[in-house]
Amino acid sequence: MTLQQHTTPVITAHADQHGTGHITIDGATQPLTASSLDAARDHIITTLTTLARTHQAPVTATTTDPDGTWHLTVDPTGHVHAEPHHAAPPAAEATVAAAAPQVAPAAEQQTAPAAPQDEAPPLRDGRRSFLTQEQTEEPATNGWRGALSKVGIRLTPSEQERAERADAHAVSQHWPGPRTIAVVNAKGGSSKTPTTILLAAVFARFGGAGVLTWDNNQTRGTLGWRTEQGPHDSTLLELLPQVDRLLSTGAQSADLAHYVHHQTRDRFDVLRSQPTNLAHEQRMAPEDVDAIHAVASKYYRLVFIDSGNDESDPMWLRMIDHTDQLVLATTTRDDHAEAGALLLEALAQRDEKSAQLARRAVVVVNQANAKSSRADLELVASGYRSLVRAVATIPFDPAMVDGILRYGSLRASTRRSWLSAGAAVARGL
Known part of the structure; x- marks a missing residue:
């Protein structure tokens, strides 16, 4: 399939849970048949990378599969950028920052009186244990998030994958x-x-x-x-x-x-x-x-x-x-x-x-x-x-x-x- 040198192609792709679907490039549809959904996703990324190299410019595709709709941008080097169709607005970070507690200027802060030298503080009261552990969530392994994690783009798992992990944890108990x-x-x-x-x-x-x-x-x-x-x-x-x-x-x-x-x-x-x-x-x-x-x-x-x-x-x-x-x-x-x-x-x-x-x-x-x-x-x-x-x-x-x-x-x-x-x-x- 030949692309015009200065035209950005319009690309859509669809894959079902069995790895079957299609890729449409500027209105021309080619079938997609893979051994699994993950294999279909790999094929889509490979196709986009090839198109980007042929076109000598990044290409963008809208993909749909059982995990939802995603917008993928792939450049000629094979670097992939992805975001879900309903991405959170950039203002979300500002909202989080605004919700954080405000710290008063140093001149307005009052210094608490120091404890008397001859009084030792309680050993347990108020001390945070060194043994406190925070569980780090593993990156996504399923869906587009998982496909991108394989190429070095660390993404958190989808809610569907989190639910699957919770079920796997439940049946793994002794x-x-x-x-x-x-x-x-x-x-x-x-x-x-x-x-x-x-x-x-x-x-x-x-x-x-x-x-x-x-x-x-x-x-x-x-x-x-x-x-x-x-x-x-x-x-x-x-x-x-x-x-x-x-x-x-x-x-x-x-x-x-x-x-x-x-x-x-x-x-x-x-x-x-x-x-x-x-x-x-x-x-x-x-x-x-x-x-x-x-x-x-x-x-x-x-x-x-x-x-x-x-x-x-x-x-x-x-x-x-x-x-x-x-x-x-x-x-x-x-x-x-x-x-x-x-x-x-x-x-x-x-x-x-x-x-x-x-x-x-x-x-x-x-x-x-x-x-x-x-x-x-x-x-x-x-x-x-x-x-x-x-x-x-x-x-x-x-x-x-x-x-x-x-x-x-x-x-x-x-x-x-x-x-x-x-x-x-x-x-x-």
Whole structure:
């Protein structure tokens, strides 16, 4: 594309969250296809630098992406100046200066009388500790602010990036003592298993090891089908006879590798049920749940339990007795949403602890069907907001439909939604 030597080109650029968009130069549009949004931003800056060198003068572009609208000016050396579309007026600095306390001239200031020489001031009163620390905010890493930080222009993060950092901080915490999170809904297919897996992945990826998912299901739980298998076929049926040994003082955490399946990318472990057996062949009693939970809470800081569909099952009820945080999983289907609401109502009538779990629950609404819309997602979410402590929504993602679930395989927007859901759970622990 050739530019006239003395004409300043009119340039606009647009990129979506997937890195797809366009660059328009003097009315001529060329497509932009990059591997990610950050790669698209790099491409835009490279294009502007090339144009500036060809034109032998700075060029200015108006860019639009999920972070908003920015005005970029790039000179032939590649130096970038950027400001948001709604930049604060220069008068802001004068306003700040005017608000600062005024200091009287030296002649008008009164000198306080000196303390008597024989009176030592108190050691603590009025002295500022040398240990006081002021936290310095890290520069932006996302959006145009992050792109410019990479080339040496230090910018503070946007509000969106600050919110993401706060969510990441929430799920990175370690709590004193183990915590148990039960993922429930009385309707099958309501996204309990994906919710269990991806919440565990969020906590393990950001907060480190010590996270277990447990398939507490007597009717062919599928947690093992959606997660990576280790070098063995063990399930909770093989673990149960070893409970006493695993709870003994001589047991070691590595012994659990015989019975759980480690997720090499998402860094949590899976305790499978046996989905190929009939229910009566793996029937478990409440005391079995107690035994497994004792082992799980000895070796893991967080235990996520993927539950069955029968809330009257003694095994299901015993799970509730061990639960610290309830997560209700649902899709946008009416029957899934209604089943979840009915379950909350039933728990509210069971006992005080169950009622408190219901009131403080987190609802995760998954747009599991590509044919459903964002409006469907919001309709279900709005119906739950008055019933529980927090509601999180998850957009449709093809990587969640079938096969083994991995957090890294999801779209960036989906990962951000799961991080937000995880933070909502963490704030209840």
